Amino acid sequence: MYFGIWATLLVCTYLTYKLAFIELGRFNAAVALGIATFKATLVALFFMHVWHAREKLTKLVVIAALFFLLLLLGLTMSDYATRLWS
Amino acid sequence: MSMAATPIPQPVIPQGAERENYLNQEYGVWSWLLTTDHKRIALLYLISITFFFFIGGFFALLIRLELLTPAGDLVQADTYNKIFTMHGMVMIFFFLIPSIPAVLGNFLVPLMIGAKDLAFPRINLLSWYLYIIGGVIMLHCMLTGGVDTGWTFYAPFSTSFTNTKIVEAGIAIFIAGFSSILTGLNFVVTIHRMRAPGMTWSRLPLFIWAHYATSIIQLLGTPVVAVTIVLVAAERALHLGIFDPKLGGDPVLFQHLFWFYSHPAVYIMILPSMGVVTEIIACFSRKRIFGYHFVAFSSIAIAVFGFLVWAHHMFVAGISVYSALVFSFLSYAVALPSAIKVFNWTATLYKGSIRYDAPMLYAFGFLGLFTIGGLTGLFLSALGINVHVTDTYFVVAHFHYIMVGGAVMGYLGGMHFWWPKISGRLYPEGWARLAALIVFIGFNLTFFPQFILGYMGMPRRYYDYSHMPEFQVLNVLSTAGATILGVGYLLPMVYFLWSMRYGKPASDNPWNAAGLEWKTASPPPTFNFDEEPVVTWEAYNYEELDAPHKEEVPVAR
C-alpha cells in the first residue's frame, strides 16, 4: 500500500512540473498548490498514519495547526488585499 | 536555602521528625541542577525569574526617576531608549511569560491531576536550561550596550538603522521562546495523558484549564515571533532584506508577524493568573466556582480569539481601514470570555463565606485592577479613541493594569496560597496582608495617574517632557507610587525567605482547600503521592470539605 502512495506522489510531482510549463494564467498557481496539497495530504494521512490514528486527538492537532496557519495567512492578507480599496 | 547547603543526606526518621519530601530527598548542588523532579525545577525557575524581576524592576526605577522632572536630566536620550527597551524585554520575556506557568504550573500541574511528574521531565529541565542560557545572553547583551528599539523592535529601525545589539537580544529571546514552547508542549501532553483515574476533563481544577489554554498559545504563537527574529537577524547579519523598504519590503509586515505572537503573548501572561485567582476565590469563599464549564471554555475561547486581534496594535501603522474595522470588532469580541470570567468570579463570591487571608486580598486586587485594565482595553479597541491615545501613557497604563495589577497580583496571590505546599512552612499572615495592601496602594498610585497623563497627551518612550511641564505633578505621583510598590514587592521576598527557616510548619492542607495537591504532604514527596489517587468527586467540593460530619473523602495516602 505504501508503494501505491509513493508512486502516486511521484506521478503528482511529475504532473506539477509539467503543468507549470503550460500557460494556464491564474490557474497555474491554483493547480500547483492544489496538487501540492493533495500530496501533503497523502503523506500525512498514510505515511504519518493519521488516517488510521487511534485517537481523534491526533487529527485535532493537525487541524488546529492548519487552522491557525490559515488564520495567520488569511487575516494578514485581509490587510494587504484591502489596502487599495480606499 | 538551608537544603542545598547541607551535604549529608538525612536519614528517614519515622516518629515526629521531618519526613522525606522532595526538598530533603537528596542534597547537593548537582541534585538540583540535574533534577528531573518538576517541583525542584519549579523552584529553580522561581529563583531565576525573581532575579530577572528585580533586573526589570531596576530599569523601571530608572525610568520613573528620569520622569520625576520634565527635563531629560538623569540620562541621555539614547540611554533612556535602552532603559525602557530593556525593562520591557526583561519583564515580558524573562519574567511575565514564564512566571506562573514555569513556577506554579510546573509545581502544581502534576499534583493537581494526580500524576507523578510531567510527561517529559527531562525536557522540563531542558526548558529551564534554555531559559537560563537565554537569560545569560540577554544579560551580556545589556551589559555590553543593550538595545534601544523598544521591546517591539520594529523594522526598519531595528533592521537598518540602529547600531545596538539586536541580533544578540534576538538570540536571547529566541532561546527563551523555545523554553516557553517546550513548557507548553509538556503541559499539553501531560494534561491529555497523565490524569489520574477518575480525573475527567470536567473534574479538572480550572487552574489546569487555564494552563492548557496558555500552552496552546505558547505552542502556536511563539514560533511565529521566533521566525520573525530569525528574519530580523538575517537582515542585519546577512543582508537578506525582508523588511527593507529599499528592496520593496514592507515594515508593516514585520508588525503583522510580530504582533501575531505578541498579542496572544499577553494572554499567556494573564490566563495562568486567572487560573490562580479562580482557585483562590473558590477556597476563600468556601464555594464551588459558579459556572465551571463557562469558565473552562472561556479560557479556551480567550486562547483562540486572542489570535484574531493582533492588528489592533497597528491601527495607525498604515494597515487598510477595512482591515482595522475587522480587527476592532474582533477586539471587542475577545473581551467577552474575560468578562464571563469576571461575572463568574463575582457570582462565586456572592453568599460565600469570605475570608480575607493574603491570597484572597491579592485575588480581590486582581478582580478590580484586571477589570479596569480590561475595560480600558475596550477603549483602545475603539478606532476613534485609539488614534487619539496611541503611543501615549494611556496605553502604558492599560497594559500595566493588566500585567501588573492582573498578572503579578495573581502570581503573588498564588505564591502565598501554595507557599505552605511548596515549602512546608506558613508565611507570616500579618506581614503578608500588609504587603498586599502596600502593593495595591503603590500600584494604583503608580499607574492611575498615567491614564490621565496619556489622555492629556503625554507620549510614551519620551525621556523629556519639558514642552509640557504641567505633566510633572502626575509624574511625581507615579514615581512615588512606584517606590511604594517596590517596597510592597520586597516584603514577600523577605518573609518568604524568613519562613523557610522560622515559619510554622504547615499541615497537608492548611487552607482546607479542595484539590488533589492538598491531599498529599506539605512539602510533597518526590513522586507526589504515596499511592496513585483515584478521583471520585467533583472539583471544588467545598460543601463536603466543610460539612460537619465529613465522610472520609478518598485520600491519596
Next chain:
Amino acid sequence: MHDNANANSLTAVHDHHGEAHAAHNPALLHHFAEPQQQRDAASLGMWVFLGTEVMFFGGLFCAYLVYRQWYFGDFGAASKSIDATLGATNTAVLICSSLTVVLAVWAAQTARRTLLISMLAITMLLGLVFLGIKAVEYKDKFEEHHVPGASFSFENVPIPGHPGQFANPRHAQMFFSLYFVMTGLHALHMIIGLGIFLWLFIMAWKGRFTPEWHTPVEIGGLYWHFVDIVWIYLFPLLYLIDRHP
C-alpha cells in the same frame, strides 16, 4: 498521621514497582503507569511539536505570500532563474526517502532488523543526496550573483510573459532573500533530521528496537515526513511561479 506512613511510603512505592517490574519493558520510564501511556505521550508530544513547526515555517510563507502578490512579475523572473529540474528531482528524492522511512517503521513493528537498518541507511543517503543537490543550486546562485547582498545583480532579466519588460532587481533580491531563508531553514531541518536518523541507525544496529518498543523510530519518522511536506510546498512556490514560455 505522619508516624507509620513515613516508613511505609517508600516501601509501598517500591512494592508497587516490584510487581510491575516483571511485566514491563525496562524502557518504561518511572512516571508512566504503562508502556501504552508512554508511547501515546511521545506520539502526542511529537505531533504537537510538528504543530509548532507549521507555525514556524508559516511565518515565512506569510512573508512570501505578501511579496509574491505585490511583485508577481519580478518574482516570476527570479523564479525562472532557479533550476526547476533540480527542484523536481529533489522533490522526488524526498518522496523516496519518505517511503524508506515508512518501511523502516514497518520493519521495526515486525522485528525485521536488517530491513530496518537498511531503510534507515537509505533514508540518510537520500537526505544527503538532497543536501548535495541543494549545495549545487546554492553554488549556481552564488556564481550568478543572485545571493542578496553587496554583489547582487539581476539586470536585464525579462519578466515571463511580458517581453520587453525587465524585472526590478530590488524586488528580485527580495525573492532571493526569501528563497535562501526558506530553503536554508528547510535544509537546517534536514540536517537535524539526518542527525536524528543517524542516532536511530546506531540504536537499530545495536538491536535496541523491538516490536514492543520502537517509539523513537516512529516519532523520528513523523519529523522526517513533516520536513518532506514543507518541501512539497516549497517546490512549486519557489521554483514554479511563472514557468510558461
